[in-house]
Amino acid sequence: MKVVLVTGGAGFIGSNFIRYYLNKNQECVVINLDKLTYSGNLSNLDEVVSDNRYVFVKGDILDKDLVLRILGGDYSPNGQKVNRIVHFAAESHVDRSIKDSSPFVQTNIVGTQILLDALRESWNKEDSDMRFLHVSTDEVYGSLGETGYFTEDTPINPNSPYSASKASSDLLVRAYYETFKMPLLITRCSNNYGAYQFPEKLIPLVINNIVKQENLPVYGKGINVRDWLYVMDHCEAIDVVLENGKLGDVYNIGGNNEWKNIDIVNLLCDLVDDALGREKNSKRLIKFVQDRLGHDMRYAIDASKIKNELGWSPKYVFEDGIRETVAWYLENKAWLENVTSGAYTDYYAKQYGDGV
Ligand code: NAD
Ligand code: DAU
Numbered sequence: 001m002k003v004v005l006v007t008g009g010a011g012f013i014g015s016n017f018i019r020y021y022l023n024k025n026q027e028c029v030v031i032n033l034d035k036l037t038y039s040g041n042l043s044n045l046d047e048v049v050s051d052n053r054y055v056f057v058k059g060d061i062l063d064k065d066l067v068l069r070i071l072g073g074d075y076s077p078n079g080q081k082v083n084r085i086v087h088f089a090a091e092s093h094v095d096r097s098i099k100d101s102s103p104f105v106q107t108n109i110v111g112t113q114i115l116l117d118a119l120r121e122s123w124n125k126e127d128s129d130m131r132f133l134h135v136s137t138d139e140v141y142g143s144l145g146e147t148g149y150f151t152e153d154t155p156i157n158p159n160s161p162y163s164a165s166k167a168s169s170d171l172l173v174r175a176y177y178e179t180f181k182m183p184l185l186i187t188r189c190s191n192n193y194g195a196y197q198f199p200e201k202l203i204p205l206v207i208n209n210i211v212k213q214e215n216l217p218v219y220g221k222g223i224n225v226r227d228w229l230y231v232m233d234h235c236e237a238i239d240v241v242l243e244n245g246k247l248g249d250v251y252n253i254g255g256n257n258e259w260k261n262i263d264i265v266n267l268l269c270d271l272v273d274d275a276l277g278r279e280k281n282s283k284r285l286i287k288f289v290q291d292r293l294g295h296d297m298r299y300a301i302d303a304s305k306i307k308n309e310l311g312w313s314p315k316y317v318f319e320d321g322i323r324e325t326v327a328w329y330l331e332n333k334a335w336l337e338n339v340t341s342g343a344y345t346d347y348y349a350k351q352y353g354d355g356v
Contacts, residue, residue, distance in 0.1 A: 002028040003080045008089030010034040012197040015044035020235040031055045039198040061111040067118040085132040094162045101161035112169035136170040139163035143296035152250045177248040185245045189253040194231030195328040207329045210272040220291035222262030225298040229255035230321035233314040240312045254301025
């Protein structure tokens with residue numbers, strides 16, 4: 001039976017992954033270790049909270065004793081030892097890393113090192129079918145010009161404190177594989193969109209602001225390009241690599257779906273206005289603002305390795321995924337209110353002021 005430790009499972013991708021995993025597997029245990037920072041929200045998991053295969057542990061990946069106890073089975077319903085780890089927990093927002101990189105260094109680098117050391121201590125090479133998947137990002141590769149794609153062999157060249165912290169953890173995973181031959185895997189994915197994404201990221205921020213008829217901040221000229229992938233496609237790809245990936249390997253995951261930011265924002269204006277039956281005039285809210293420092297120009301993933309070796313490619317058509325996403329945010333105003341008010345907003349304002 002699979003006993004999966006998911007770190008950061010109360011965040012955007014982690015919570016989607018937990019739902020995906022429990023739906024797909026009848027017999028399994030999922031243990032969610034999450035510190036509940038501003039972007040971790042237990043209401044992301046309302047659907048699974050009473051599922052007896054699901055366990056929530058509030059805690060920090062920096063707490064090695066806690067991680068060791070989880071791995072050893074102390075939190076499993078029948079004391080089962082963990083045999084899968086999917087490591088999402090991270091500080092994930094580039095703009096925050098530009099304002100203060102210290103939590104990024106702590107969680108993304110030191111936190112990953114502690115997880116790896118806890119696994120190294122508890123892992124029994126002989127009798128374990130353990131597999132640990134580190135969720136990395138295409139941002140570790142740096143930035144592309146107008147042409148070309150990131151392959152798994154593209155040199156690591158991170159430009160923001162966020163991507164530098166992710167690149168560091170990615171390299172630590174690689175080094176632990178080379179040194180200790182631990183059962184480790186790495187995925188590097190492009191930009192995700194979908195339900196439950198904290199509304200500091202471009203797509204939910206813009207949807208939320210269109211609904212409220214507030215300005216839509218577009219950095220620079222809006223010509224930076226991102227490759228967008230539906231979060232459920234990412235969850236499936238992670239599962240495929242977790243079970244079938246070659247230990248020690250890196251797998252790129254992408255949507256083959258490049259958009260300029262301004263085009264995405266224009267599209268969202270039309271989709272939200274349409275869905276709300278409003279006159280199509282929200283584009284007037286677009287405001288070109290100061291560019292992000294060190295703003296990467298273009299990301300584009302070559303995902304042929306995962307397709308050729310493991311048979312995965314995205315299932316969702318962007319037009320459908322983005323419509324579903326808009327519909328979800330419009331139907332879940334209470335969720336938006338919850339994550340952008342109270343404790344979350346206080347934390348946010350204290351750390352970063354109120355100018356997203
Ligand atoms: P998120 O910010 O929505 O969620 C992060 C989660 O980690 C939160 O629940 C938070 O409470 C938890 N967390 C933070 N610090 C912790 C700590 N010290 N101990 C335990 N839990 C902690 O992030 P996301 O967008 O869901 O991203 C998840 C992972 O996927 C990250 O590693 C990110 O780098 C990677 N990734 C994200 C994208 C994307 O487009 N969002 C793309 C590629 C890779
Ligand atoms: O590529 C994968 C990465 O995608 C992940 O590793 C990160 O965790 C995730 O946050 C995301 O990073 P980006 O910086 O690309 O995502 P974000 O949504 O912050 O920004 C997308 C683009 O939109 C980027 O070019 C900056 C721009 N932008 C963003 C915001 C928040 C704006 O123009 N205005 C905004 O208000």
